Ligand SMILES: NC(=O)C1=CN([C@@H]2O[C@H](COP(=O)(O)OP(=O)(O)OC[C@H]3O[C@@H](n4cnc5c(N)ncnc54)[C@H](OP(=O)(O)O)[C@@H]3O)[C@@H](O)[C@H]2O)[C@@H](O)CC1
Ligand SMILES: Nc1ncnc2c1ncn2[C@@H]1O[C@H](COP(=O)(O)OP(=O)(O)O)[C@@H](O)[C@H]1O
């Protein structure tokens with residue numbers, strides 16, 4: 001696996017904390033002190049001159065962290081005002097609350113009190129964290145609405161309150177059109193990113209995300225989840241405003257990627273040992289999408305790439321790149337003949353291919369058991385089939401955007417649009433995993449938060465909210481080509497989809513705004529140089 005940083009769900013995080021505490025090596029109180037001190041430390045790093053701060057403390061352990069932050073900032077010379085609730089929290093948070101009360105008062109956690117603050121200063125949101133199970137109501141909801149207008153000087157503890165850490169949805173709010181959103185300038189979360197930091201509204205709400213190490217690594221035993229869960233997802237790349245301590249960086253996997261990508265430089269082998277990819281094109285006048293894919297497959301390092309339009313359209317593909325080979329495929333019979341050549345190691349079907357042609361060619365392609373990317377028209381063709389997933393296998397990557405996903409998996413897509421009224425809410429990660437399990441193929445559910453999932457539950461999240469200019473016509477065709485090229489080179493489907501997504505996004509990031517899809521393939525060499533170090 002080309003793995004990245006582990007992501008934990010809220011339940012997995014709780015299980016990790018419980019394991020650590022059960023070991024007798026660390027107490028909940030110590031973990032809370034570490035968490036609070038990590039947040040206070042980040043605040044002092046970013047705002048080195050002590051100022052005024054209001055700390056908003058909720059009813060649980062997130063509030064407990066807030067009382068620690070209040071105390072530590074007070075000790076560092078800040079003028080601290082604390083708003084909290086009268087009810088006693090759990091034992092650890094209660095102790096932290098007591099310690100604060102020896103320093104200063106606790107004012108009511110109300111909107112009216114919040115508005116009394118006066119003048120510019122920092123606010124710390126320690127109201128709800130991983131324990132949010134239902135939408136905030138009443139006075140706290142009023143207060144959160146008010147906080148939503150605060151912007152950059154809001155620091156969130158673990159997450160902005162109201163965010164479901166498992167999905168990136170705001171509980172009780174429409175996923176597309178939230179009534180109010182807290183937009184923190186800084187979010188300090190503990191041990192690992194949670195899916196909600198990376199998906200949906202999460203990145204917009206969290207602002208700069210810092211993952212603080214609170215010393216739980218010794219209890220991070222893979223496979224020892226309680227409750228048992230699917231394999232832990234991995235973060236893929238993360239938008240630049242993401243900070244993770246060195247101890248949690250996936251150094252080994254970066255090395256593995258670099259090694260794999262530069263394998264071509266070993267001096268052994270010939271072009272066929274780097275794979276031969278076919279990109280299916282269509283009749284005359286529809287060649288652009290397939291050409292983008294083919295160019296990308298060449299640039300990512302497939303040994304040979306052949307574009308396969310119908311005979312009448314061959315002429316359309318006579319322009320450079322001259323490295324691209326052309327061969328007509330008029331119908332399923334032609335494709336079957338081509339695929340008899342075992343040196344063809346992957347196929348891209350869908351970009352600019354036409355739905356009817358995709359429907360005709362799909363059975364032959366699936367029967368060949370070749371590694372393949374099914375994109376665009378091939379996904380629509382699948383969705384029109386009575387048995388859409390018959391013949392799919394683990395070496396196929398489906399690359400739907402949300403619209404195509406809704407055609408293939410209408411029930412899963414519907415769940416993703418429902419307003420969540422309890423947590424953990426159904427997430428894009430859940431949907432991609434369910435889709436992969438159902439289709440038996442690797443599913444890459446695209447968007448600013450792309451999720452890549454395999455039928456066995458292995459998954460990665462690629463969060464790329466910083467490159468909105470990648471949403472440009474043809475970008476998906478280039479991605480399909482990159483993944484096809486990686487498959488041709490022999491990378492397993494999950495790795496090909498996740499590395500392909502990473503390379504694609506890096507190319508977009510390198511170019512910056514003004515990008516058109518045609519620019520992407522020629523940026524791949526520089527991305528490869530960067531990745532290979
Ligand atoms: N465990 C550890 O060792 C460590 C944990 N750490 C910190 O703890 C946080 C998790 O703490 P947590 O589990 O206490 O949950 P939290 O997010 O504070 O909120 C839950 C409280 O709110 C309540 N509640 C829920 N929804 C509600 C609503 N809509 N409206 C009103 N009330 C609502 C709920 O009560 P109930 O659902 O029972 O009514 C409960 O009282 C985590 O994010 C991190 O910051 C760190 O210190 C590191 C060590
Ligand atoms: N807002 C966004 N920010 C970053 N990347 C995005 C955004 N929206 C879409 N993308 C990415 O851009 C590409 C668009 O692909 P797709 O929707 O298939 O477009 P097309 O069919 O025009 O090629 C995908 O890789 C997707 O993950």
Ligand SMILES: [K+]
Nearest residue numbers: 125128157159
């Ligand atoms: K919070």
